[in-house]
Amino acid sequence: MGSPVGEAELIRPVCTEGAWVDDLLLQGDGEHVALHVGGPVSRAELRRLVTEQQARFEAAGLAAGGTVAVRLPPSLSCITAILAGWRAGAQVALLDYRLTVHECGKAIARIAPQLVVEPVGEVTGTLRGFFEVDTRVVPLRGGRPAGSEHVLLQLSSGSTGPSKVIGRTTGSLLAELDRYAQLKHFPHRGERIVVLASVVHVLGLVGGLLYGLAGGAQVILPARLTVDGILKAVAAGDEPTTLLGVPSQTAVLAAARTPPRLPQLRRMITGGELVRPQVRERFTSGYGAELGVMYGMTEAGVIATDLTGRTSPGLAPAPGMKVRVEEGQILLALPESPYVGQTDPTRYVDGWLRTKDAGSLDEATGLLTVLGRLDSQVSVGGLKVDLAEVEASLLALPGVTEAVVVHGTGIEAFVTVARTATSDGLAESLATRLAPYKRPRTLHVLPEFPRTATGKPVRNAEILRAAARSAAGV
Structure with missing residues (x-):
């Protein structure tokens, strides 16, 4: 069974350079299984692999204060590269392997790493939970040492505009691990986390991989991100098990016609966009498990949670996180700006990060309700329209599987529908649910949404319109 809350004290004195990796992430009984990536990986084996990768980095010229970019798919090689970079005292930048050559080139030009670790060959395959890849370490001419104390650099999703470079210090990561522990x-020591979210993004990286290593919960990467692959990963162990993923993965699991009852499956926890009520009901009733939700950002990690599904849509701020709502916008207290390089100076002011998320705070209960992106609220003929409400109304229509609503000269909606459904009559059905001024001027049906590297639907109107034109041409 898991340890009582508060038993594990994860925040420890930060040692020089990368010693925190040994002290926190690689410590423990060498025979204990730390990871399951196609097979069990003991702590002793993980330490050996990290030491070997660190030697490769140092042979290529990496030293304390240096920089390395990791452009690898979820894999044991990716995990060891991240840990080895930190152990060497370097700043590690994570680049999603699904970035195009053009996108990757732009990212590398912005962060100027000294080394890049990348796959030797092309990475192919869909719905893979992890890959087996051979890697190479490439020194870059013109690469620069770290210009800040950040040990981790990540790029924002870019779903609504250009990506931002976001930095996390060792202290920031340790503070987030401590929040999870409380x-x-x-999941706590002796339990299992089946990580469906990518380990190159904040939820899978910190909430899954790093937390599991630090707190003693076994981290599982399923072979396949299909219903069968996920459930096989759950069934492979008897320990209490939590799924950690995103709402779209919850929807896939909820769509299973006759899901098995797995007594070890305690709950699924999702981060990212809101979970549709119909999906919540199908998942909880189908699997007999709880569905928890978290609100967070790459800039800070987990911010507020409802891990049992009992207070949603209200979320309790995570331990140590201070939020307030000003003019409908959620503000988050942070000790320093999380952005690296040029950025909007109005995003972080006087210790408060403007999240650009709309929300409300119940003063009586302290619960935070996240209402979607602030830029989803537009004016139509002098009347306020929340595009998130229009999206929710579309998603409530039978057969609609995804929806994105944007505003230009008018409201435009883009949807995908289930194979068994028809797009005929969607506009008429929507007319019974929304006032005329809220209805989309145009409604496009796409075979699939263009997505960011993190898997989120793109919300750029021009890209969506191009996808609609392409679909119409086909």
């Missing part, structure tokens, strides 16, 4: 219903 969450009563998050």
Whole structure:
């Protein structure tokens, strides 16, 4: 069974350079299984692999204060590269392997790493939970040492505009791990976390990989991100198990016609966009498990949670996180700006990060309700329209599987529908649910949404219109 809440003290004195990796992430009984990536990986084996990768980095010229970019798919090689870079005292930048050559080139030009670790060959395959890849370490001419104390650099999703470079310090990562350790219903020592979210993004990286290593919960990467592959990963162990993923993965699991009852599956926890009520009901009733939600950002990690599904849509701020709502916008207290390089100076002011998320705060209960992106609220003929409400109304229509609503000269909607459904009559059905001024001027049906590297639907109107034109041409 898991340890009582508060038993594990994850924040420890930060040692020089990368010693925190040994002290926190690689410590423990060498025979204990730390990871399951196609097979069990003991702590002793993980330490050996990290040491070997660190030697490769140092042979290529990496030293304390240096910089390395990791452009690898979720894999044991990716995990060891991240840990080895930190152990060497370097700043590690994570680049999603799904970035195009053009996108990757732009990212590398912005962060100027000294080394890049990348796959030797092309990475192919869909719905893979992890890959087996051979890697190479490439020194870059013109690469620069770290210009800040950040040990981790990540790029924002870019779903609504250009990506931002976001930095996390060792202290920031340790503070987030401590927040997870204090969450009563998050997995604890002796339990299992089946990580569906990518380990190159904040939820899978910190909430899954790093937390599991630091807190003693076994981290599982399933072979396939299909219903069968996920459930096989759950069934492979008897320990209490939590799924950690995103709402679209919850929807896939909820769509299974006759899901098996797995007594070890305690709950699924999702981060990212809101979970549709119909999906919540199908998942919880189908699997007999709880569905928890978290609100967070790449800039800070987990911010607020409802891990049991009992207070949603209200979320309790995570331990140590201070939020307030000003003019409908959620503000988050942070000790320093998380952005690296040029950025909007109005995003972080006087210790408060303007999240650009709309929300409300119940003063009586302290619960935070996240209402979607602030830029989703537009004016139509002098009347306020929340595009998130229009999206929710579309998603409530039978057969609609995804929806994105944007505003230009008018409201435009883009949807995908289930194979068994028809797009005929969508506009008429929507007319019974929304006032005329809220209805989309145009409604496009796409075979699939263009997505960011993190898997989120793109919300750039021009890209969506191009996808609609392409679909119409086909």
